[in-house]
Amino acid sequence: MHLDHSHDATGAPVPSADARRPDGRRRALRIGLGGPVGSGKTATVAALCRALREEFSLAVVTNDIYTREDAEFLLREAVLPPERIAAVETGACPHTAIRDDISANLEAVEELEEETGPLDLVLVESGGDNLTATFSRGLVDAQIFVIDVAGGDDIPRKGGPGVTTSDLLVVNKTDLAPYVGSDLARMAADAKAARGELPVVLQSLRGEGGVGEVAAWVRARLAAWTA
Amino acid sequence: MTDTATTAGVRATARIGARGDGRGGTCLPVLRGEGPLAPRRTRGSGDEAHVLLVGAMGGPLGGDRFAVEAHVAEGARLRVGSAAATIALPGQAKGAAARYDVRLTVADGGELHWLPEQLISARGSDLYVTTRAELAPAARLVLREEQVLGRVGEEPGRLTSRLAVRIAGRTVLDQELSCGPGAPGGWDGPAVLGGHRAVGQLVLVRPEFAKAPVVARVLGEGAAVVPLAGPAALVTAVAPDARLLRALLDRGLAELG
């Protein structure tokens, strides 16, 4: 019996965000993706799956406002086999399911690991919510907050926990900036001011680099996790 | 129910026993009625014996205590129906409840079709009916029960009905429905009956369901077919009246094949 607290005398999984599974192996890294409605979370998840699925064993948990919508999008796009995509119902409160009562999400993550594992990475996508919705540290190891240029270029300045404290801030849909009158340079500067050393990625999934920078950040987190 | 209430009414027990006749058919060594409960053998079909319960005096009235016991022995096949709907009526003794207990046992390889007509709860009546089926692991059962709350345009009486099915000593279904004046609140509300005046259940027990359980499905507004936690399936239905209820239960049975 190991001396770590990843499992107890009964062998049943312990109810926490421990880094090890009941069998003593390291569990998958869990990365949360949050952000306002329509900012491109699901599209980013889909792009990340396409970019990383050959290198790593992946799964996704979605937290839809309306059950299964995002999960069905991912299924239609066929970014992962269906058994690697799980949907959690949130009772009209997506932020509750990722922050205040994470029990259903933990169940979903663990079920995916049990049924399709071993997994390297589980992406937990939040339902679209507001700027204050962040993930509990009991659920994810790192979180990405996705905003977009069309939501207003003052969002980085306004701040909020997602913008200021997320491990990675993604400013999405940069290709739309000229059409919606958003000032990218100002957004980047405001984000830098709000976040200090924490990284920011400006991306357009339609552009040349696509999800590349975010995928590279995820790879680095995975390397640190398994080190 | 108090002793006075019981003694004020009629006590009657009918017994039906079916067993194989040794020639591939089913015989009825026990067929005994009492008072208002009269089981009659009717023409069977194939290897199945048919019995019709005839309520010679109507009832049950308040204070009455009726019981029917049917036993199907190994390999026998029995189908029991009733000649007409049973109407629960108020008794002469004020406040006296009536009781109707049905006890069914089916041995391995036996098959029972228990398909009585509706139980109608008339205004002012007070009836507690229990149906308990005890099945061996390889027994088969089709059991229907239908309750109608009041005759046409009539307020219902008080009716409580409990249905329990045990297979190989394990209870797979235990349901009690209480309605009418004096029943716990909300019985006619949006969680329980929602204003419907007819409610019924159809239970199917087949050993093969253990390996191939039925798939749950909805039959229109007020009915669903579901697999139980055991080798059994249930059709639950609510409907505005007895005719529509029967149609839903028949459809459920047909879908189960």
Next chain:
Amino acid sequence: MSRAALLVLADGRFPAGGHAHSGGAEAAVRAGRITGAAELEDFCRGRLHTAGLVAASVAAAAALGCEPAGLDAAADARTPSPALRLAARRLGRQLVRAARATWPSPGLDALARDFPKGAHQPVVLGLTARAAGLGPEDAAYCAAYESVSGPATAVVRLLGLDPFEAAGVLARLAPEVDEVVGRAVAAARDAAVEGVDVLPAASAPLLEVCAEAHAAWSVRLFAS
């Protein structure tokens, strides 16, 4: 025993997954059977005296020390809808997770081990009450109250119902919650002696039927 432990367990914010379940209210709202506070009250009253009574008695029996496997089977027999059995087990698993972190105990560890797919939530609730130093009556109160508070909260979100009206509904039902708890605990004490078959089996046909329809919807807000 700490009285305040009951408040921790009964708190709607206790992280055990309840917020994502409407107790059948979402289906009833869609069917037009709940359009306001009066129907919500009638809905909750019906649920309290059926599913609520059964859950409260199972929880009380578990808190009294009745064998969990027998209680779980009794809950199965009293829950014909497979969608509701699944929801109850999921909630049971979520509660066992929260409870083990909150009140570590060998009883809860054993429950998690013996029911990897989850035990019915009221069974877990009863054992959680035990682990928290609470008694059968407390467990029954949690279950009975949950049977009405879940739908009331859900209807506030689903219909935009005035939350003060929903709170009023719960307050008006309080005496009936007391009464249901009394019946549930008495039945649980009987079951501890005579076996689980004597537990109440009060059923609500519309809750069962509509749960199956709800589980088949492709777009819904609540898990049940």
